Amino acid sequence: MRAPDAILPLRAEGLGFTANGVAILQDVTLALEAGPPTLVIGPNGAGKSVLLRLLHGLLPPSAGRVTWEGPARHPGRHQAMVFQRPVLLRRSVLANCRYPLALAGLPAAEQARRAAEALALVGLAALADRPARRLSGGEQQRLALARAAALRPEVLFLDEPCASLDPTATAAVEAIIATLAGRGCKIVMTTHDLAQARRLAGDIVFLHRGRLQAQASAARFFDHPPSAEAAAFLRGALLW
Numbered sequence: 017m018r019a020p021d022a023i024l025p026l027r028a029e030g031l032g033f034t035a036n037g038v039a040i041l042q043d044v045t046l047a048l049e050a051g052p053p054t055l056v057i058g059p060n061g062a063g064k065s066v067l068l069r070l071l072h073g074l075l076p077p078s079a080g081r082v083t084w085e086g087p088a089r090h091p092g093r094h095q096a097m098v099f100q101r102p103v104l105l106r107r108s109v110l111a112n113c114r115y116p117l118a119l120a121g122l123p124a125a126e127q128a129r130r131a132a133e134a135l136a137l138v139g140l141a142a143l144a145d146r147p148a149r150r151l152s153g154g155e156q157q158r159l160a161l162a163r164a165a166a167l168r169p170e171v172l173f174l175d176e177p178c179a180s181l182d183p184t185a186t187a188a189v190e191a192i193i194a195t196l197a198g199r200g201c202k203i204v205m206t207t208h209d210l211a212q213a214r215r216l217a218g219d220i221v222f223l224h225r226g227r228l229q230a231q232a233s234a235a236r237f238f239d240h241p242p243s244a245e246a247a248a249f250l251r252g253a254l255l256w
């Protein structure tokens with residue numbers, strides 16, 4: 017059943033972003049529904065990160081708009097974002113996880129409960145007292161996921177969360193993403209890794225040169241690429 021304060025579906029209408037006179041993203045219209053992860057793919061520079069930042073509200077659009085469903089006057093409280101290189105505080109793992117919960121005004125006992133649960137989810141409970149910045153790259157990314165998951169967002173934006181991770185760390189992060197998705201968190205994620213997109217995606221948003229080329233179910237996108245550009249991209253023949 018839909019939660020009364022749910023914010024999905026999220027809609028982008030005619031969304032555009034221009035910087036220094038250069039159109040980076042143009043006329044993107046799409047809807048993101050509750051359900052399995054949406055993977056945003058496309059060549060380097062296609063505008064994937066910019067799209068995520070616009071949807072999350074980190075960048076103001078130059079054209080068009082992003083709208084959320086429901087009565088939520090503060091959609092920001094229902095969504096979180098994790099970046100390719102997580103920015104961690106010079107504090108313990110646990111303190112990093114609790115920080116956004118404190119900012120959100122949760123009582124101390126609830127902060128402790130949620131942080132412990134999130135660290136257990138990502139396999140970092142035993143490292144709770146370690147300085148966060150001494151963790152390995154894979155551990156830091158898992159902590160960033162725990163910190164976001166502890167907020168229990170309805171939507172979690174992930175911008176290349178595995179870009180600098182080895183296959184083992186990548187598998188660990190993918191397992192966490194699958195668990196969160198299974199719990200009803202809507203994942204919206206960019207990746208350069210097509211095999212990863214096949215493993216995780218319910219649907220695909222394909223961008224090329226700042227334009228939305230296709231939004232399709234993953235099965236349809238990979239089995240019947242909806243455009244010549246999509247087919248070329250899947251063959252590794254679309255360079256930019």
Ligand SMILES: Nc1ncnc2c1ncn2[C@@H]1O[C@H](COP(=O)(O)OP(=O)(O)OP(=O)(O)O)[C@@H](O)[C@H]1O
Nearest residue numbers: 035036040058059060061062063064065066067208
């Ligand atoms: N805030 C900004 N101001 C100006 N230009 C920007 C800004 N953010 C991104 N760009 C430019 O917009 C283009 C698209 O960037 P974006 O990072 O969204 O691409 P991407 O598809 O995520 O690429 P990659 O796969 O290489 O990460 C790039 O040319 C980038 O340099």
